Amino acid sequence: MQVIGRIGFMGLGIVLAGCLSGAPAFAGDKPAAKPVEDGSKLMITSPKDGDKVSDTFEIKYNLTKGSKATHIHAYVDDVYQKGFEGTVKGLSKGTHKVTVTGATKDHDPVIASHSITVDVE
Numbered sequence: 727m728q729v730i731g732r733i734g735f736m737g738l739g740i741v742l743a744g745c746l747s748g749a750p751a752f753a754g755d756k757p758a759a760k761p762v763e764d765g766s767k768l769m770i771t772s773p774k775d776g777d778k779v780s781d782t783f784e785i786k787y788n789l790t791k792g793s794k795a796t797h798i799h800a801y802v803d804d805v806y807q808k809g810f811e812g813t814v815k816g817l818s819k820g821t822h823k824v825t826v827t828g829a830t831k832d833h834d835p836v837i838a839s840h841s842i843t844v845d846v847e
Contacts, residue, residue, distance in 0.1 A: 759834040765792030766828045766838035775842040782815045787826050787840070795828035795836045817846045 767790040773779055789798055800810040803823050807814070814824065821843055828838035 761827075761835040761837045761839075762794055762830070763837045764794040764828075766790060766795040766836050767792075768798065768826060768828050768838040768840050770824070770826055770840045770842050773842065773844055777842075777844055778847050779844045781817045781819075781846055782813060783844070784813050785824060785826065786812075789826075789828060789838070791828075792836065792838070794830045795838060796831045797829055798826045799829045799833070799835070801825040801827070819846050821845050 768787060770785060770787045772786040773783060785800065787798065789795065798810075800807040800814075801824070802814060802817065804825070823841055823843050825839060825841040828836035830836060
């Protein structure tokens with residue numbers, strides 16, 4: 727049993743050392759890429775900046791793809807919305823920042839980005 731405990735403790739040490747050195751700790755991790763200028767344009771069309779919305783609402787946007795953009799990534803209050811399919815759900819009351827950013831097929835960001843604030847009632 728002590729051997730298993732030591733292996734677990736050594737694994738934690740390896741992960742912590744990787745974090746402190748800035749190196750990826752797990753195989754799927756990669757450092758964030760700098761946004762690429764590829765000529766893409768992006769605009770949130772609904773809701774409008776400053777709109778009052780319910781806790782669940784649809785985000786509509788126009789992405790004019792440049793040479794590298796293939797899709798967008800969505801963020802609410804700078805938190806990535808994994809699996810975003812067009813609807814933001816369950817926001818608390820108050821003001822929130824919504825951002826959409828263009829992304830490449832490899833999920834690296836492009837410079838095209840647009841942010842709005844909404845007031846959840």
